[in-house]
Amino acid sequence: MSIEERVRGVVAQVFSLDLAQVSTTASQDTLEKWDSFGHMNLCVAIEEEFKVSLDDTQIVEMTSVPNIVQVLSGLVTK
Numbered sequence: 650m651s652i653e654e655r656v657r658g659v660v661a662q663v664f665s666l667d668l669a670q671v672s673t674t675a676s677q678d679t680l681e682k683w684d685s686f687g688h689m690n691l692c693v694a695i696e697e698e699f700k701v702s703l704d705d706t707q708i709v710e711m712t713s714v715p716n717i718v719q720v721l722s723g724l725v726t727k
Contacts, residue, residue: 652699652725656717659698663691676713688712699725 657671664671664682677683683691692708695701695717701724703711711717 652721653714653718655698656695656714656721659694660691660714660717663687663694671714673714676716678713695721701725 653673657668657673657675660666660675660680660683661668661671664680664687666680666682670680672679677688688708688711692703692711695711696703699721701721703720707720711720
């Protein structure tokens, strides 16, 4: 499973959405449930799923599925 597929799965789980509702371009602008509180829950879930620790800059950058994938690409082995 690719990083993107795993990220989409985590986003779907955190925001209680069907995976089909989480496109490869999903973002804070396209998902109504992705507010500031949801963002923090998402970041914690991403850390748990990928066994990484995110710093403040990375957390701020993670505003869309592509951005999350980009951040994680530098942190995890595929």
